[in-house]
Amino acid sequence: MSGIFWLASYPKSGNTWLRAFIATLISGEPADINKLTFLGGFAGSRSAFDEALGIAAADLTLEQQTNLRPRAYEIWAAEAKRPRYCKAHDAYHLTPAGEPLFPTNATRGAVYIVRDPRAVAVSLAHHNGRTIDAAIDRMADADATFSNSPNRLDEQLQQRLLSWSDHVGSWRQAPFPVHVVRYEDLHADPAAFGATARFLDLPDDVERLASAVAAASFARLQEQERAAGFVERPRQALAFFREGRVDGWRDALTPAQIARIEQAHGPMMRRFGYESACADGLAPRICTTPSAA
Amino acid sequence: MPRAYHFHGLKLESDFHLPALAPWDGPRHARCDVVVRRAAVPPRLDAPDHVGPLFQTKGTSEYLLALPGTGRILVRNGDEVLVDAEPDADPTPVLSGSLQAVLWHQRGLLPLHGSVIVVGAQAIALCGHSAAGKSTLAAVLAARGHAVVADDVCVIDPHETQVLAGCGRLRLWRDALDRLGLESRALERAARDKEKYVFDCGIRSAQERNRLTAIILLSRRDSGAVTIERLRGARAAGALRGVVHMRRPASALARGPDIFAGLTRLVAGGVTVWRLHVPHGAPSLDEAATLALGVLEA
Structure with a gap:
């Protein structure tokens, strides 16, 4: 059975790491991070849109592009000979024409990777070449969208993120099976990879899983990027695979920044077991509210 | 009043302004090779060979684009582009890019x-x-x-x-x-x-x-x-x-x-x-x- 499995996440939440794991699991060879498109491509790819629909997105308005994206995914699904595993950073949302961006008839399911927003903020700041405070602002922006500049043609199509909380919440409400996995659990326990593999109908024998987890380890991916670069690294980021630590945010965020994130996303964080550092004293510094900082 | 343009050696006349093309500077009464006209365009081709979400084709010479937000555009025989634009739509970008390629395909180039x-x-x-x-x-x-x-x-x-x-x-x-x-x-x-x-x-x-x-x-x-x-x-x-x-x-x-x-x-x-x-x-x-x-x- 073909169709699309969406590998969805807010940016900087482990999506490429997961794709490298899946690519290794499927091919039996350590994945080349610059050749992951064989898995099924990227939902925001301009060239894949053009190729599927037979028209240049550059000739269309942003609204037309978004309205037509479901048609492109239906073509991807219809022409696939095996399941496609496609990266997606958009929130699960409706197009301006009022239909789901990710059409249910083309979808087999989705893996959604959620990561502690405090770690996302640090990683996103490096990725975008902006300050951490700017990243925190962006994660709280209910209308956050990227690749929508009117001044240039991006290699990616416009993608709507919403806020971090709304992004996570949107995928939880998608009308197809969604397997939610925490980035931190993938770090802590290889069994989390096994459950993901089973959801995706991929081999889940212990030996193969262990070898795929090892081949896709963060250190190996970093090594690859150092040696050959990474096509998905934005021009302003020094490295795509930067640190990959679960709790690096404790050293990188100020108490005021931690408080801002927890104030903006507390309910969704608690739903995924991300405890408040302000409340339980887990952070190394004394937390204060942003206004008091 | 249609405007005449230089189109890779051909004379093209268009009811739409096409700023990416240079105005025709050849003989004034030269025969027109390609026309781009405002016209009523049917929603579908008669007995098409291919039907996709955006376009249909018939044989080697008929291509119909139905693009919500722009309108319907029929490109045929490599020499005619009929545009049934939606009110307030701007068909210029597709006429200047994607559809020119279709036209050249139809001309065997x-x-x-x-x-x-x-x-x-x-x-x-x-x-x-x-x-x-x-x-x-x-x-x-x-x-x-x-x-x-x-x-x-x-x-x-x-x-x-x-x-x-x-x-x-x-x-x-x-x-x-x-x-x-x-x-x-x-x-x-x-x-x-x-x-x-x-x-x-x-x-x-x-x-x-x-x-x-x-x-x-x-x-x-x-x-x-x-x-x-x-x-x-x-x-x-x-x-x-x-x-x-x-x-x-x-x-x-x-x-x-x-x-x-x-x-x-x-x-x-x-x-x-x-x-x-x-x-x-x-x-x-x-x-x-x-x-x-x-x-x-x-």
């Missing part, structure tokens, strides 16, 4: 997704997908005094290994203009909702056709050096297949075998094929331009 510069009498095609930087690199080469003869659609006659010269106009986004130090204020917009402008390079090719010497495939890279590598044989032909403009509609118009034969003929006929890796950033553009010109010495 080979449109690649690329811009073309001419050095002496030798044409170099700069090809790649949208956002690869084709027009920007062409603008850098134009600043070095070379003629630009095509932007976005490179029209090739594979039987003669020649490129049909268009006008020297490039459609450049504002950030490309900024990087090139060009002012956008006096330029006409290429589409009304985009910060994309028509820039006339001002240098014309002396010939209507130029021998195609090299095809350079642009590939963006995150970092590192600007590099160029030669592709040969089947690898070259395979890579060229990826830059055939409007390949899916062409395939529906049963152009596949001719395209394959045309690409093979180009490679076998001595057109060299290259992959140029260009990292992001303005300094690399100059280096890329130098490497692009270097292919003529191969």
Whole structure:
């Protein structure tokens, strides 16, 4: 059975790491991070849109592009000979024409990777070449969208993120099976990879899983990027695979920044077991509210 | 009142203003080769061979685009474009880009997704997908005094290994203009909702056709050096297949075998094929331009 499995996440939440794991699991060879498109491509790819629909997105308005994206995914699904595993950073949302961006008839399911927003903020700041405070602002922006500049043609199509909380919440409400996995659990326990593999109908024998987890380890991916670069690294980021630590945010965020994130996303964080550092004293510094900082 | 344009050696008359084309400057009473007209267009073709979400085709000569937000556009026989635009819609972008490629396919020519510069009498095609930087690199080469003869659609006659010269106009986004130090204020917009402008390079090719010497495939890279590598044989032909403009509609118009034969003929006929890796950033553009010109010495 073909169709699309969406590998969805807010940016900087482990999506490429997961794709490298899946690519290794499927091919039996350590994945080349610059050749992951064989898995099924990227939902925001301009060239894949053009190729599927037979028209240049550059000739269309942003609204037309978004309205037509479901048609492109239906073509991807219809022409696939095996399941496609496609990266997606958009929130699960409706197009301006009022239909789901990710059409249910083309979808087999989705893996959604959620990561502690405090770690996302640090990683996103490096990725975008902006300050951490700017990243925190962006994660709280209910209308956050990227690749929508009117001044240039991006290699990616416009993608709507919403806020971090709304992004996570949107995928939880998608009308197809969604397997939610925490980035931190993938770090802590290889069994989390096994459950993901089973959801995706991929081999889940212990030996193969262990070898795929090892081949896709963060250190190996970093090594690859150092040696050959990474096509998905934005021009302003020094490295795509930067640190990959679960709790690096404790050293990188100020108490005021931690408080801002927890104030903006507390309910969704608690739903995924991300405890408040302000409340339980887990952070190394004394937390204060942003206004008091 | 229709306007007449120079269209790669043909005379095109259009009910719509097409700023990326140069006004017709040939004999006033010359026969019109291609017309673009406002007209009622049916929602579907009669007994189509291919029906997709956006377009239908029938045989080799009828293509119907039904594009919500723009309207219905029928391209037929390689010489007629009928436009049934929605109220307030601007069909200019599709008429200036995607649909021109369809028209060239119908005329039995080979449109690649690329811009073309001419050095002496030798044409170099700069090809790649949208956002690869084709027009920007062409603008850098134009600043070095070379003629630009095509932007976005490179029209090739594979039987003669020649490129049909268009006008020297490039459609450049504002950030490309900024990087090139060009002012956008006096330029006409290429589409009304985009910060994309028509820039006339001002240098014309002396010939209507130029021998195609090299095809350079642009590939963006995150970092590192600007590099160029030669592709040969089947690898070259395979890579060229990826830059055939409007390949899916062409395939529906049963152009596949001719395209394959045309690409093979180009490679076998001595057109060299290259992959140029260009990292992001303005300094690399100059280096890329130098490497692009270097292919003529191969």
